[in-house]
Amino acid sequence: MRKGFEGGLESMGVGAKLKKLIFGSTFDAFKDAFGNLNNASFTKLFRAKVLGVRFGVEQTDVAKILRAQTEISGLSQGQALDINLQ
DSSP states (O other): OHHHHTTTGGGSOHHHHHHHHHHTHHHHHHHHHHSOGGGOOHHHHHHHHHHHHHHTOOHHHHHHHHHHHHHHHOOOHHHHHHHHTO
16 A cells, blocks of 8 residues: 555655645646646646636646647746736
8 A cells, every 4th residue: 555655645745745735636737737746836826726717627728738838939837827817
């Protein structure tokens, strides 16, 4: 049983656990889209959550769109979120 948790919650720091608790699927979507927990700040997660609710989009799609925008345009995640929230 312990082996199953090595790549999950046990491997996360306190900050990442708190983000996972608060933002749930949004946190998971960022982790899956960017492959790195460092890209998921509280501000970015909150803004992505707002974007999803505002436009009725799944959080996985918000993260995928954000990733595509950053890769294609060279924008930072914050800049891409600003554009999407306008």
